[in-house]
Amino acid sequence: MVPEPPPTLRLDVDAAALAHNWRALDRLSGAAAAGAAVKADCYGLGAARCVPVLRDAGARDFFVAHWSEVPTVAAHIPPGNISVLHGALSAAEAQYAISAGVKPVINSLYQARLWLEAGGGACDLMVDSGMNRLGIRPEEAGDPLIASLRVDVLMSHLSSADEDAPSNARQLETLRALLPQVRHRRASLANSAGLMLGPAYHLDLTRPGLALYGGLPRAELAGAIRPVARVQAAIIQRRVVRAGETIGYNRTFTAQTDLPVGIVSLGYADGFLRSWGKSGYLLKDDCRLPLVGRVSMDMVAVDLTRAPGLAEGDFLQVPFDLPPAAEATGLSQYELLTTLGRRFAR
Ligand SMILES: *Cc1c(COP(=O)(O)O)cnc(C)c1O
Numbered sequence: 001m002v003p004e005p006p007p008t009l010r011l012d013v014d015a016a017a018l019a020h021n022w023r024a025l026d027r028l029s030g031a032a033a034a035g036a037a038v039k040a041d042c043y044g045l046g047a048a049r050c051v052p053v054l055r056d057a058g059a060r061d062f063f064v065a066h067w068s069e070v071p072t073v074a075a076h077i078p079p080g081n082i083s084v085l086h087g088a089l090s091a092a093e094a095q096y097a098i099s100a101g102v103k104p105v106i107n108s109l110y111q112a113r114l115w116l117e118a119g120g121g122a123c124d125l126m127v128d129s130g131m132n133r134l135g136i137r138p139e140e141a142g143d144p145l146i147a148s149l150r151v152d153v154l155m156s157h158l159s160s161a162d163e164d165a166p167s168n169a170r171q172l173e174t175l176r177a178l179l180p181q182v183r184h185r186r187a188s189l190a191n192s193a194g195l196m197l198g199p200a201y202h203l204d205l206t207r208p209g210l211a212l213y214g215g216l217p218r219a220e221l222a223g224a225i226r227p228v229a230r231v232q233a234a235i236i237q238r239r240v241v242r243a244g245e246t247i248g249y250n251r252t253f254t255a256q257t258d259l260p261v262g263i264v265s266l267g268y269a270d271g272f273l274r275s276w277g278k279s280g281y282l283l284k285d286d287c288r289l290p291l292v293g294r295v296s297m298d299m300v301a302v303d304l305t306r307a308p309g310l311a312e313g314d315f316l317q318v319p320f321d322l323p324p325a326a327e328a329t330g331l332s333q334y335e336l337l338t339t340l341g342r343r344f345a346r
Pocket residue numbers: 037039085157190191192193207208209210211217
């Protein structure tokens with residue numbers, strides 16, 4: 001069999017930048033250790049690629065959301081250092097956790113009972129300190145079920161760490177008030193943005209995600225964090241669109257003069273959503289090539305006037321600097337990363 005030809009989409013992960021970012025966030029966590037949120041396939045960048053890099057940089061505690069995300073991480077990390085944020089919702093999930101040796105994050109008294117009935121050992125415990133997402137209510141912390149748990153990480157999650165919101169201090173106080181009440185090994189509150197709120201927020205363990213992958217949820221992180229993802233797509237056809245002709249679905253663009261156009265192998269199925277299309281561009285080195293017409297599922301067109309030498313097979317860069325890309329597209333930095341599709345060579 002002839003080997004599969006290389007894809008016309010590339011997602012390069014800069015391993016040195018990823019390792020640098022974990023070390024920078026670990027340092028910014030002061031006396032606390034930094035863990036790593038590796039859910040959603042390391043925010044779309046590929047857990048098989050990123051997890052070993054984070055481990056070798058020194059990360060010990062890894063967080064996923066789903067049980068389906070465990071095997072890829074457990075291929076590289078001792079299972080006892082992996083936490084599943086959604087927790088065990090059924091006896092089957094609890095049995096899976098026990099057999100895999102992975103910690104569920106207990107989010108309710110119901111989950112606590114299920115875990116104890118399954119004979120579960122070490123777990124983490126999420127307290128909802130005001131976000132009303134997952135976690136037991138603070139007043140449930142005194143329940144005998146909670147006292148029976150073997151809690152490794154007692155944690156909560158900040159709703160607004162990327163803003164200077166008064167709720168941040170209130171959430172910290174809510175968690176701190178529970179520390180003497182719930183037996184635990186380590187306490188944890190801060191995500192990427194939260195660890196910039198000051199040493200009081202560090203506790204024993206921080207849980208950065210976005211900033212590991214080059215995102216900047218707070219401007220103060222700018223000097224410390226390096227971009228990690230480089231996204232490129234190939235020109236698969238060059239054509240000349242005649243003056244007066246239109247390009248793409250619904251003919252939203254009309255050429256004013258004869259126009260050299262590149263059809264690029266990148267579409268919304270790859271996470272390049274239509275919102276990139278408004279005043280968007282791709283890059284050849286520093287040269288901006290404007291997008292023309294709508295983004296299709298598998299393709300987008302660019303104006304090649306400024307780069308006449310480009311040919312089929314040449315790769316263009318997606319301007320994937322996350323804060324300006326978020327600004328330009330109206331998407332969050334999280335969405336830009338996690339929507340990157342399955343067709344990229346990672
Ligand atoms: C996703 C997540 C994190 C990481 O958050 P970032 O904002 O990406 O740093 C930390 N803790 C919990 C509970 C999460 O769900």
